[in-house]
Amino acid sequence: MAGALVVLEGVEGAGKTTQVARLVARLRAGGRTAQSCREPGGTALGDAVRALLLDPDGDVAPEAEALLFFASRAQLVARVIVPALARGEVVVLDRFFLSSYAYQIAGRGLDRDRIRDANRLAVGGVRPDVTCVLDFPVTDGLARAGRRGATDRLEGAGDAFHARVAAAFAAALTPDWQATHPETGPIVRVEATGAPDEVEGRVARAVAAHVPALGPVLGVAEHAE
Ligand SMILES: Nc1ncnc2c1ncn2[C@@H]1O[C@H](COP(=O)(O)OP(=O)(O)OP(=O)(O)O)[C@@H](O)[C@H]1O
Numbered sequence: 001m002a003g004a005l006v007v008l009e010g011v012e013g014a015g016k017t018t019q020v021a022r023l024v025a026r027l028r029a030g031g032r033t034a035q036s037c038r039e040p041g042g043t044a045l046g047d048a049v050r051a052l053l054l055d056p057d058g059d060v061a062p063e064a065e066a067l068l069f070f071a072s073r074a075q076l077v078a079r080v081i082v083p084a085l086a087r088g089e090v091v092v093l094d095r096f097f098l099s100s101y102a103y104q105i106a107g108r109g110l111d112r113d114r115i116r117d118a119n120r121l122a123v124g125g126v127r128p129d130v131t132c133v134l135d136f137p138v139t140d141g142l143a144r145a146g147r148r149g150a151t152d153r154l155e156g157a158g159d160a161f162h163a164r165v166a167a168a169f170a171a172a173l174t175p176d177w178q179a180t181h182p183e184t185g186p187i188v189r190v191e192a193t194g195a196p197d198e199v200e201g202r203v204a205r206a207v208a209a210h211v212p213a214l215g216p217v218l219g220v221a222e223h224a225e
């Protein structure tokens, strides 16, 4: 069986972590070996980096922030993602490099080509089979994330920052953007309003549309969507 790499993206509080867990559970119920990883994190080194990045009191220059994200990603790709795909497993990622483009380029204003080059160093030739952008209103997402507890450094970055991030996710859904960013693989919009069960079904259909081998595993009829 061929491995598959599926990414869920979207603004803060869009439901990524919720749906990553549901997708992995659904893949396992269908008989596939599947695991999830979150970014930053997913390895011991990555989890240490995560703590540095999300500390609400941390002083992190934008360039340092970007390189810390890429350090976590490089470790995750080398130690977890590449070996799992080689074993024919499914890896579901809670954020991947679309988040770097949205947060580091659009959010922080760092140079686009340099961020893309650094990302290439981190990921090598790994390309997602599909990236689902969970489309959810940014202010509602921030409110949801706020209700969950203490605000981390990125959640607290300000409304204008998060509006730029949301606009970048929207831009990534356009054919023009995807034609000029072949390294990201196909990116599809998934409506993320509604009950968790509804969103789960939409994610399953979007994944099956791009990775047909997973259709029966996910209980999605062929040619759906
Ligand atoms: N479809 C839904 N309907 C109602 N509440 C939801 C739904 N999906 C997720 N939630 C709740 O909204 C909050 C944010 O969801 P979740 O943590 O999955 O989002 P996230 O995109 O991973 O957020 P972050 O960007 O902060 O990691 C959680 O408290 C979760 O239980």
Ligand SMILES: [Mg+2]
Pocket (backbone or CB within 6 Å): 016, 017, 018, 094
């Ligand atoms: Mg999350």
